[in-house]
Amino acid sequence: MLQSRTHNCGELRIANAGEKVKIVGWMENVREVSASLAFVVVRDFYGTTQVVADTEALVKSFREINKESTILVEGVVRERSSKNPQQTTGDIEVVPEKLEVLGRCRYNELPFQINHSREADEATRLKYRYLDLRNPEVKNNIILRCNVVSALRKSMTDHGFLEITTPILTASSPEGARDYLVPARNHPGKFYALPQAPQQFKQILMTSGFDRYFQIAPCFRDEDARADRSPGEFYQLDMEMAFAGQDDVFSVLEDVLPPIFAQYGIYNTASAAPFKRIGFNESMELYGSDKPDLRIGLTLRDFTEIGASCGFGPFEGSIVKAVVVPEFTQTRKFIDQLCTDVEVQTGEKTFWFRLDENGELVGGISKFLAEKKDAVIAALDLKPGCFVGLAAGKKLTALKTAGVLRKMLGNSVEGLMDREKYEFCWIVDFPMYEMGEESGELEFCHNPFSMPNGGLEVLNKAESGEVDPLTITAFQYDLVCNGVELSSGAVRNHDPEIMVKAFELVGLGEAEVMAKFPAMYNAFCYGAPPHAGIAPGVDRMVMLLAGEDSIREVIPFPMNKNAQDVMMNAPSEVEDKQLKELHIKLVSE
């Protein structure tokens, strides 16, 4: 039977030469140099070690073992006669005295080559995730995730926060995302729901007197996936503070995150406290996004006045926003690709023209602007060599489209961004209400439980018509880093009176508050502390730190886009008996 290894595959050095050792691991590769000389690479979690087979019999033994089998090699460490300085174990090799196969790999051909698994088809990678994870490049992201989570825990604990777990089986919440439901066996017709976030529990903890709470919390939302959004489940660094406001929350995260980003990220600088604060409206005007990448040195310009009257059809009656890139040298092909890419992402057309080196308006829609050349140059402050990208539509559409244009230009044109850093910012002063596009009535913009800026007074004024409710802002904030929305948070509305008033403005009242959030509302009626919190997404943070574009690269066992686990075959059908116990009858379509 196997006795423990004496060393792992990453630790043997020249100083170990002469020692008798026992190593175990996966047989990664065999390089046969002759019938009586071969080099075998053994890999474990820690690294790789070279084993040398220098007799015909040994070469034959290794030959009979399929790659990726697990083996045990007992032997003597020897200095290599030709060293490899690129490997930490490159000075030595193990000369085997005993070889044992511990776990045979039955297949001589794998679904993909381990060290190239990242190039393989994603569906195949996910199906054989256990092989994919053998690839050090894949595995290292998971290790990074462990280290980051561990560092976050330590820092939060050091800041006086208690980690408290909250229920996974809980009640369905009527608003927000679609719930995952779990049928209750002992309560026919009733369901538990998996929490979309521990939101209500953490606020209730505040009313119970816990001063500083956090949790690496699993959250479940039955919504469609994106490259940066895992379907089904994800993790948040969920936190809440009692007797605290926006600045208190900001200063905790400004203290916790930058050192962790600088230590574990691919870039080793992160913005220092305090992070830049940008109002929601200002962010939309300047960057065309509520999650701006501040590393990109471009801001949007307004071009409505000239655009709307220049005779170019798509601009008539529209708001027009411009992105100006100085000293632009890209080709026409690049510009066409850019416009196509923006349209794919936004569904909106984009337009362009240039001011060439001779000071002439050329390309794109320039002929519509020729008559107003001087006004165009003045309005956009153009210099020869400038490229101007344009987006038009209703105000929000024009801003968002121009925002995508800005981001793509920043990412693809050399010299427009200082990429090698983490640039945080807070987006603050989100509107409390918005006009529903379908209903045409006033609705909550984000969650209804943020504290309105101005409290009861401003809500009363809105009710009496003194204040336009659309101008009321909430103590609601987002944390953004390099164009990625890491987190949403808020100062909560802990006052039942203000809460009811906030609901009354959208045509609801105490009955609805109590019906939708009974536990939290009742708890607030017994003396609640003012409190505030936030919940940065762990997966998103690790993605940024690892420099990955797909969230699946930082999740150990990710689901595919359609919320299926193709390795475990989930979701799957269940036995009739199980359904019967749960009082469920399947209806065929």
Next chain:
RNA sequence: GGCCCAGUAGUUCAGUUGGUUAGAACGCCAGCCUGUCACGCUGGAGGUCGACGGUUCGAGCCCGUUCUGGGUCGCCA
């Protein structure tokens, strides 16, 4: 649910204007090779071109439908 892109050997891809027996690299198998480390050299096996239908003398290529995967919009308080 809408839109965009992709699907050819185990893997990653190429495949010209529709025209003979569909190619390459890596991997796999066999042989050679005594210091490799992305070992090298020689040879070999391996294909329902996602599926179905259509156009055509002839389809990997053109058209239609459909399936699968990814991206995106909707959605994600």
